[in-house]
Amino acid sequence: MQAAREVFAELGWDAPVSEIARRAGIGMGSLYRRYPSKELLAQRMRVMGMEQLVAQARTAFAEEPDPWAAFARFLRNALSAQGAVGPLLPLVGGRLPATDEIVAASSRLRTALDDLVDGAHRAGVLRADFTSADVPLLLEHLTARIPVTDERATTLHLRYLDLILAGLRTSTTDGPTALLSPAPDWAELSELWNASEG
Numbered sequence: 001m002q003a004a005r006e007v008f009a010e011l012g013w014d015a016p017v018s019e020i021a022r023r024a025g026i027g028m029g030s031l032y033r034r035y036p037s038k039e040l041l042a043q044r045m046r047v048m049g050m051e052q053l054v055a056q057a058r059t060a061f062a063e064e065p066d067p068w069a070a071f072a073r074f075l076r077n078a079l080s081a082q083g084a085v086g087p088l089l090p091l092v093g094g095r096l097p098a099t100d101e102i103v104a105a106s107s108r109l110r111t112a113l114d115d116l117v118d119g120a121h122r123a124g125v126l127r128a129d130f131t132s133a134d135v136p137l138l139l140e141h142l143t144a145r146i147p148v149t150d151e152r153a154t155t156l157h158l159r160y161l162d163l164i165l166a167g168l169r170t171s172t173t174d175g176p177t178a179l180l181s182p183a184p185d186w187a188e189l190s191e192l193w194n195a196s197e198g
Helices: 002-011 017-024 028-034 038-063 067-082 100-122 134-142 150-168 186-193
Strands: none
Touching: 002 017, 002 038, 017 028, 017 038, 038 067, 038 100, 067 100, 067 134, 067 150, 100 134, 134 150
């Protein structure tokens, strides 16, 4: 699945399935036995992605007694797990039907996210206008693919999550939340936007 996600992220929906097999270190026959079409492979990626988010949300909810800590932990874990591969929605959004498996996984995800968001709302620590439906799109926005090392991409994603969390929290008695990741500098931004010479 990781190879498929990387290939789709780099080459888009039109990426050849042969490249996915090559990166996964398997033959085309092996790939097609498991996933007879690109669409079925992408559907499985979607289900696995949702299942991972459900597990992360449920773990945070069960292990963090503080609703804000549970909400923030879930978002940090979700971003860290996605790494630098980038968001899935632009790759497969609007291309695949909602199968029964997708609908069931989506329902489990909604329930898990409702628990986190509702808990934070009841505690009065999360903006009332933020809903569980905001969470998947927030994650998509925060995991934009950027041309830096995987480690740096993850630290940047987490930095911007810290900024967003500070804006989402309704009550802070200790002043602004400290940001855990370093800011980019202008040289790094220049490298991101401009082709290198030579």
